[in-house]
Amino acid sequence: MTVRVLVVDDQRLVREGIASLLGIQPGIEVVGMAADGRDAVEQTLALGPDVVLMDVRMPEMDGVDAVAVLRRRAPGCRVVMLTTFDDEEYVVQALRAGAAGYLLKDLPAAELAEAVRLAHAGVNQLDHAAARHVAAALSARSADVLTSREVDVLRMVAAGATNREIAARLYLSEGTVKNHISRILGRLGLRHRTQAAIYARDNGLC
Secondary structure (H helix, E strand, O other), X not given: OOEEEEEEOOXXXXXXXXXXXXXXXXXXXXXXXXXXXXXXHHHHHHHOOOEEEEOOOOOOOOHHHHHHHHHHHOOOOEEEEEEOOXXXXXXXXXXXXXXXXXXXXOOOHHHHHHHHHHHHOOXXXXXXXXXXXXXXXXXOOOHHHOOHHHHHHHHHHHOOOOXXXXXXXXXXXXXXXXXXXXXHHHHHOOOOHHHHHHHHHHOOOO
């Protein structure tokens, strides 16, 4: 399966370089390039890419605002932030807006191509530095707001267990596990299992 990609960056040399590197990777087709967030939204709606690689700081409309628009207008498209800005505020804002990942531009081409494939497959990804920022942003939130059973579920999520595996281990139904996970995410202000796993690891719960 070929993954169709739109590259968004306000620096022409950078976006053309990324597009050229991705274009020679197997299973990747660069369908377009955009110079700012507004252009990214228009081209996404026109071209229908599977994945958008989005810079953060750009004129006209920045990457975070563009992500929020695309989540509403093109919900099937996965947006991954690709930037030089290793900044906690940007990471948290991008994830809250609906980004499927936050990566830094020093990735080798093959790893960036794999990140695109994983994003298309539904895997949320964070650069190591971005993961630390997420953990720092969440560190003020205490696991004390969770019940002991929710802590047990959170630990298993962090260990990579599926809902079925959690249900079997804790003698719960899968529906109950899903409800626990929804409450955990809501109480800790998290969006998905990846953030929950990072929270558990960085707060000594596993």
